[in-house]
Amino acid sequence: MSDVLHYIWLGILAVFQGPALFHLLGFALPAAPVMLFFGLLTGIAVGATPGLAGPMAMAISLPILISVFGFTPDALLPVFGFLIGIMKGATVGGAVPAILFNTPGTPDALMTTLDGHPMARAGQPRRALRIAQISSVAGDTFSDLVLFVCAPFLAILVERVLDLPEKTALLVLSLSFVAAVMGKSLGRGLLSVSIGLLAAYVATGQDFYPRLTMGLPGLENGFPMVAAVLGVLIVGEIFCSIEDLLRAGTSRATADGGPEKRTSDGLQPGDLKRITPYIARSAIIGTVIGAMPGVGSTLAAMLGYTFGKRRHEARRGPADTPFGQGAPEGIAATEAANSAVSGANLIPVLSLGIPGNAAAVFLILAADSIGGFNPGPAVFRFTAPEVNPELVIAFGIFTLMSLGNILNWTIGGAFMRSLGVLARIPNRYLLPVVLLVTLTSIYVQETSFFALWVTFGFGILGYLFRRAAVPVLPFVIAFILAKPLEETAREAFAATGGDPLFLFRSPVSLLLFGATIGSIIFLHRTSDRHEPPSGPRETR
């Protein structure tokens, strides 16, 4: 136990006594908390801008951050700080345009419009924003606490129980799970995963000669990971938006007006008591959903809202506002659920190295590019007296997340209430800027023109995916998991003495394989019932 406390303390020290960013009045300002602060402000702003999303901002800033902080282990916490700041800020900021202008800034804020906007129109925009902020941060905080407690135990359990063949089976399970739950049909999900694996296997492997390069010298090191991931996720999205713009001829579906009349605004007496049970329920729903790879915050928001509505209707007094007409409980149920996803999402990342959503993808990419921290079960080795530096980083990340929540509780609310104006930037100005910044940041990291062509190519792939309703996130997750999958499979094969049936020799791996097949059969769905009825495309 004292080991654990010792490591927690080291993690806190790593954050606050890390390398200084600059000196202010003789005091050295540690880089990590400062970066977290700026990341949080960026995240809130990005979340508040319809058409932008947290993962997009994380993607664009990652290469720039790496070029600023370099590839040393000292760079890890400042870079993670900024990325975590964006992740946390964006979950709060997404509610702003949803409430003020009926335009959800992120897909998971769609349900927030249902009650948030009516409340704002009824003259209480500040009250709606305040409820959204409180619920969102409360959900996020709960989820983080679950992460802090669960990730180390899960990791230790995994390392004890899983041998190489079982680890291989677990990776296969997570890929099939992601394919099954994301997007409109199983076939499209599997297609996305397969293309991701294929792209990642170019020029990797153990031979002295790179494979699958078709003799192109530019491909000898494979597709640069940032170029492929940003191409599919961001450039593809931009291509789609440009086409939408050309077709519609207008910059954006017009948001209807802001609040009309003013009544007593701000948090009302009794609001907190009223929304607390809804926040608690939704926080649990969001956390459970978040812990599963690939399911995502949109589903969490819908479930949170639906459960909240059911409870509300059963207990509603005559004076209470019903859901859909500006009920504070409705805002709370949605925002707590979608924000509770973000912490729990890191459980599979930190304990298994498996990213569950786009935000997690960029945390893994950051760790991968900088080096010195390999998310996975090996992180949580409580060694003494020798200090395990990766574990210190993990607790540093936890410290940063807690700090982010504190900032969100305090300054986040004031900042988000000042950002209503961002929802009015037309797409025709926004998109070129995003494209330019994306390409610049890729060039900063790769310094090769070839990387830009690769980005462009994957952008077209991302565009085709979206037009054919093939989900893009399974592609990205498969692209990232391809290497660990091949490596563990190779190692498992070798460690079992070249047994071709190594995946089917132990009860645990058989169980995981059963779950793989089960996920494909039982999670398979043809309807789009988990999709929001309309609204922005899922870019998470």
Add this chain to the structure above:
Amino acid sequence: MKSVLASLALAAALVSAPFHAWADGWAPPGPIKMLIGFAAGGGADTQARLIAQGLEKKYGWKVLPEQAPGNSGLNLAKQLASEPADGTAFGMVVTETLAYSAVASKNPDFELSKFTSLATTARFQLGLVAMKGGEFDSWDKVKAAAAAGKPIRFGTASDRQADVAYHLGQKTGIDFNIVPVKGGAGVMNGLRGGDLDIGWVAGAQSKPVKQGEMINIASGIPAALIDNPEAPKITDLGSDFNLDGYFMFIAPGNMAPDVRKALGDAIRDVLTDSSTEAYAFAQKAFGGASVVTGEELDGYMADSVDASKKLIKAVSN
């Protein structure tokens, strides 16, 4: 960004170069690109960067370290081949890169003659490592477990290590399950996680061995290991080959002899000067620097190539 940095560095080098040129007789005509054939953050990477830092401090040369990992150093060799041989580009690999790996690749571009060996920096403390207090913490226990029919998972970090593991198995009558993993760190992670039973590590095991977590059960080099001098040499256990080697700087081929000498001497100078961080690190991580240059190094490399050819022949029979 990089070109801006490079031109700034060039400017800096132009400003500072003349003074040192007088002092040492030779100075690089521009900033030096130092390729590092290892993943960022590991022991080999740290060592290379500290040497770069030492060269900058002692000689005023501008040295820009750059990662070129993968493929047992051959990725680096390939990249280096297209650089000029005027002393503005060299890279850190292991002696194995231009010996075993080059031979095994059967690619004439990687022949020893196509490169210039500048200087070694540290010798491997390569041991066969197991968890202390575990089932396999002595060679006798490994033999007994094998005799009892238990499969033994043997982690290796390069093809040469895998070949020697296989050869050792042949000579001792043990059919190892040889598992190729990423680097010595990969072997140690496998041991800790219970995915591997034993494995080769080239020096990074020193810390866990000193702390009593792991143990060298055999020495893979022609000498006794510093940390476990009692561990038998694999050549005493029956192997005809060992896994001796050095970390080494190489440059493109056909380098002028005075340039080669100047670079080799500068590296030696940094590594043997007890005031440099590179010296302190070599002491801590590798039990001290071990610098071989010039003809002595050429002879060592030629012998290594021969040994590699014999090893490949021995395991393919």
